[in-house]
Amino acid sequence: MHSLVDTATLERPAAAPASRSVSLVFTGSGGAGAMTAGQILLDAAAKAGFYGLMSRSMGPQIRGGEAAAMLRLSNRPVAALGDGFDLLVAFDWGSVARFAAELPLGPKSLVLVDDEQGETPAFVVASGAEVLCLAFERTAEAIPDGRVNMVGVGAAARLIGLDPDGLVAAIETKLGRKGAATIAAAKAAIEAGERLVAEHPPVARLGRGEGSADGRWNISGNEATGLGAIRGGIGFVAAYPITPSTEILEWMAPALERTGGVLVQAEDELASINMIIGASFSGVPSMTATSGPGLSLMSESLGLAVASETPVVVVDVMRGGPSTGIPTKSEQSDLAIALDGLHGDAPHLVLAPNSIDDCLATTQWAVHLAEKLQTPAIVLSDQSLGQSRVVTDRPPDRPYRAERLVAAADTANYRRYAVTESGVSPMAIPGTPGLAHVADGLEHSERGTPSAAAADHQRQLDKRQGKLDRCDYGADWADVEGDGAVAIVTWGSVTGPAREAAARLRARGEEVRLISLRLLAPARPVEMAAALSGVERLLVVEQSHSKQFLKYLRANYDLPTATKSFARPGPLPVRPVEIEARLSDWSMQ
Amino acid sequence: MHSLVDTATLERPAAAPASRSVSLVFTGSGGAGAMTAGQILLDAAAKAGFYGLMSRSMGPQIRGGEAAAMLRLSNRPVAALGDGFDLLVAFDWGSVARFAAELPLGPKSLVLVDDEQGETPAFVVASGAEVLCLAFERTAEAIPDGRVNMVGVGAAARLIGLDPDGLVAAIETKLGRKGAATIAAAKAAIEAGERLVAEHPPVARLGRGEGSADGRWNISGNEATGLGAIRGGIGFVAAYPITPSTEILEWMAPALERTGGVLVQAEDELASINMIIGASFSGVPSMTATSGPGLSLMSESLGLAVASETPVVVVDVMRGGPSTGIPTKSEQSDLAIALDGLHGDAPHLVLAPNSIDDCLATTQWAVHLAEKLQTPAIVLSDQSLGQSRVVTDRPPDRPYRAERLVAAADTANYRRYAVTESGVSPMAIPGTPGLAHVADGLEHSERGTPSAAAADHQRQLDKRQGKLDRCDYGADWADVEGDGAVAIVTWGSVTGPAREAAARLRARGEEVRLISLRLLAPARPVEMAAALSGVERLLVVEQSHSKQFLKYLRANYDLPTATKSFARPGPLPVRPVEIEARLSDWSMQ
């Protein structure tokens, strides 16, 4: 068993009548439809009044490779995958062993598999899970147009005790356009699936959720990022496709068409970043989305945005690195380059959403801040946020809009880079009479004329750093939750499991503080000192190999002597139980 | 007076008969020949048995702009410019005021200027320096083919009391090829210049140095870098021109031609870095040279070199940033990007020469380490090292050569990325039978096959970090000099003034330690702890605005509580007196 998780602690209760939370996964080779199965079950759970989350994991094959849809459903908002899976539905064994480490199973887990698949993979056997071989394939074949994944959905729904109404509604919404016959076939397959496991005791009894789908959202992180960008005021996007960020562009292209904006596919990332700099210089809030390799290519021109004081937003949906790395899997290892990847002294903004739905608010805030401070903002999302879907309460509206400080026409003696109290200088937008000037990446005087003088350099460096340092970022710089002398500090997607670990400890009566940084640069020493005040033990949690977040914290903040790091590279998600264990036993490495 | 230096402390003694050290500067508009004047005086001082150093400062004009040749000559090795200038020779006032901040003058300074130049610039007046108006131009005109800069050289040589023999020898070497008439004209102009100031008391009395030019070198940092590269074993260079690194290429192109290597001018920096990766993959130690903007563009492919474990050396001759910044002036602000500018967890080497002649040894060491550890090495030089010349003792030969761990033909079951004890895996060079494999920037198994498995990722990340951490770097990781509870920690070109400041304090009987890091990455916590042991007060000195070096130190090392930073951006050089002052008065910011 490759899992790093101690699966003995899995939550599934022996004959759990009251369980209102369940983790399950569908796996299968490309054609099997594991993703659709997961999607429909998530929709169904939402319609039945549950919260939930679905992550995806894919093999390297473009088509026909193995895929896993990992779900967690609950009557409480779900922030992360659980510690392991209660139920694994395998349409075929295929190369499922490649996912072994991503599929923690335990003796209490139940595994369903097609009964013609032959030998059970070693990691399943080793887990001690109960394996049930079912006639998935033959059952599907017996139904006209019946698909095996729908049989699996039926079996799973039954075993987790999900109210069947939601399932019917989900099918009708999802397959509505495909006509009555398709819907009928799907329903028949689902019912057949339910019958297949009718005799088996359920792994959970979800029933109906207390809530209702009304007012709830079902959204992916990449969609939320796109929506946040548009709400913030983005009117121009130039980008070059790259996994796992492309869905942001796919969502934004039609959306911008409707809002009167433009999205262009650029020839490469050097073009994307310079196109958005040009568009922003001309007055339109602009953005690009990419992943690590693309962000690397933008380094030089991000510096241009800093020096010329042109606001732009760059979303990096992180994947495994270095280099091409692991393009389809998640990691938090672009933190260092986002913070420090620009030559020269180039202060800029770095923000990170810390949940799937927070992609909306954080991206929107990034647009607002970039525009307000006339500087580039890098937003660090990752594959596990971007490509996962969540069923959640409708995210609240935030006041963050692009509001640029603009100079009035014919201002006398206009100086583009005038030193002001805030450090922000009114920007002249092309088309405004009397303010023509040249924005420049060379060091310059206040007027914008190139200058190599020490005094001009110092003045402009002070100004560019000062405007970031002096800005009031309010309470959103971090989520600080709970109290006590023990704290977890983390960022981004790892916040989900950290939050859950903290909640579990609190449920046991222990005080735990959670500090999840949303604004990573500029550093906020005063706010951080307050957040850390009284903390004696600090656990730094991140998904990187070289402890990038720990180093960032050490460089910028004063940390308690008893500071400990839990850092692991991708692609395995950090599980709540792992954080919990390290908090419970401080001697654990 | 714009200078940040307290010029009241200038060294020039009132009627100093025994002074054996002098600082002087020639300025003039492009055509005046200030650089040649400086060059000849430096050569002459060398031939007369002195050590010396010459830095250059240029205006933005391509041709005809203002230029300054800043010299320091001494009977001891010279590590840095002094605190200010004893003598300024201005062929014209031109735009010399632009250099004001770079030309610290004081009441004891002497300024020579052509007597037809009109009003003395305010900063000269404010300095209280004595101004002597001389008939430079008319004197030159009176001599057939006489050039004004030679008149200036003569006047300067006389005023610093330099033995005239060296001057004659320097002229003959420098102008030898131009024929006897040119030499005669130059000599006549020099003599006329000497006569012009015959009545004025000298500012110094150098006379003859104790040493001899024999065995000494006169070399620029960029040349030393090129020589170090070739000595290390570089056989292939691809690069794109950029100030202030181009002289490295200009020196290496003919040198490589002679050693059987190749230098190609690439279409851009993306091409340069990938060309050298290709060349190195094929077995030839390879290098490029660039400056900040070019290094930025190489970020992505540096990560490829890390992941594919292909050794390459990238020299960054730093200039003012961010963006295009101040291309002709020095700064240490590419430290952050050199350390952290790669996406993903991408451990690599970062080294920095800490004197002009150390460019040789450090570059040579970088070639050795990159090849030994199969990873990219970034060498951080800067404009003030690269474009300055030094007269110094012949640098000792170092044993550092490119020695790559190579796999033997037909090795059974060859795995390119095999996990070994050192972390270094034998590399198969194309042409070797039986070892064909694919080097890959995707994460991979030991064999090199792409893999998204957590276990392979962890294994290769461990290996790539481990090989750097476990290497024995010996004593060269830093220069640790002196003892005591007060220490300066610095790196790169700022080491020169720091070393001099420490020497001055020691001369006054105070104990001062100097720690100058040559190996910046990987961090050396054990060695650093030893170097810092017993230190109670630590002054961190660097030439950056955002305290990049301080942050690096905090992130990686445990520093004394009483750690203080002296950080200033370029282009003004850090002066010894400034460091001295901060050490003497700990309360000073």
Add this chain to the structure above:
Amino acid sequence: MSIRGNLALRQDAPAPLRAADFRSDVDPIWCPGCGHHALLLAVTTALAELGVAHENVAFVSGIGCSSRIPAYTNVYGFHGVHGRALPTATGVKLARPDLTVIAAGGDGDGLSIGGNHFTHACRRNVDMTYIVMDNQVYGMTKGQASPTTSADWSGSKLTPHGTGISPVEPARLALVAGANFIARGFSGQPKEVAKLIVAAVRHPGFSFVHVLSPCVTYRKEQREWKHAVHPSLDAAPPSRMDEAMHRLADDDGFTTGILFSGDRPAFAPDRQQRMAIGSFDAQFAA
């Protein structure tokens, strides 16, 4: 605001403007005698002739001696990084179709490091004008070979025996890449160059003006260009790519005038707002 081609005209029609009305008070850093001085005059003359309002022109460049040009005019300018003038200009024009967008820079900036953007800008055919100030050398970095340098030029220490590499002919490259208008001029003839720039700006889509502009410091021999250039003898420039390929196949690289005048419509994404931002929410109802 009236928009025609890549042209944001003045609304108020005051006295006709002259070239000097488009010069800023910044002194060029260029060497005395550099071809770029005359090219600057050509640009300001063209701007005056076009009758554009200062504030409606965006003049974008990269890095190089040539790329300093925007600062010497008094329209809106953006002096970006080396090689990226064209994507920057593309962003400006796509975001603000009402502006007249001109990009300029050197042969190194536009054809070496910026070469990819050049071919893609030609292909994309956004309504803007690109001027390459070609001196067949990197002036700013003190004289290295560029993509237009002839194979036997041995004036750089990096290529002391010549580059050994055939130069690329920018007009040919622009044509097969898809530029919609191609002209060639010589900075020694600033009035003619001004006319070409006027025609280029007025032409819809991506217009490319290749100007031979001597570097008197590193390529003194280029003073001879004045004897080499000769106007095109064609009555009218070709308007089809195949036709133009046939003509350029036989061109010597010194023909001045309009070499191609295509009729592809400019790339201009539809910009009408149809929907309020809030209305996206419905998509996400659980």
Add this chain to the structure above:
Amino acid sequence: MSIRGNLALRQDAPAPLRAADFRSDVDPIWCPGCGHHALLLAVTTALAELGVAHENVAFVSGIGCSSRIPAYTNVYGFHGVHGRALPTATGVKLARPDLTVIAAGGDGDGLSIGGNHFTHACRRNVDMTYIVMDNQVYGMTKGQASPTTSADWSGSKLTPHGTGISPVEPARLALVAGANFIARGFSGQPKEVAKLIVAAVRHPGFSFVHVLSPCVTYRKEQREWKHAVHPSLDAAPPSRMDEAMHRLADDDGFTTGILFSGDRPAFAPDRQQRMAIGSFDAQFAA
């Protein structure tokens, strides 16, 4: 070691090799039916036909479905980053002229992000072969338009009404950029493609082989290419650039065969060692 053109021949002459002798044991990640499978066969067939020793071939690629190809052969391979196969291959060949160097990749890799290296590699004329596996789409990132995609293809969510941008014709671009050998093939005809690759590798200087290779997942309509391609009717390919420009001006983009066969000598810097390293010291005597 015998070196002729871009060709490192086997020294030992054992039994003739077959295509299968150049396949590795790694399974392609490609979709069933993808054109790249047949192209792989063409490459291995060509290697066998060329009679090169496995260890003397360097096969370099970028990123994309196509760019995975080196791992499926058993020669030395380098799978680099997106768009940079050509500079990497250039470095290999300049450092090791004794190796046979082949680079390959997709239309996105080679003509979009890698477009600058493409034109400069053509110009530089280093003795190596470049194969573009053109499916007019980004397969790996799930179906976006590439520089060769026709303007009206609306299959991508990023360009739902078509790109509106004229595609570039790679052979034309290669020609004006300066490639010394240009051929076009169709992966549905692997034997013919193999022959083109053999001719390309044997030709001195930079040889470009443009292969139409259908993406059956995102461009199902490309299955029809088999009806569109037709062999060149020319007796012999043109050898002068002007001549070839005239021919390509009238080409429909589906002509297969050798389209240009130039005679520029390959760029190959002199590599003779004349001086010991220590002898540089004298330069620096004070």
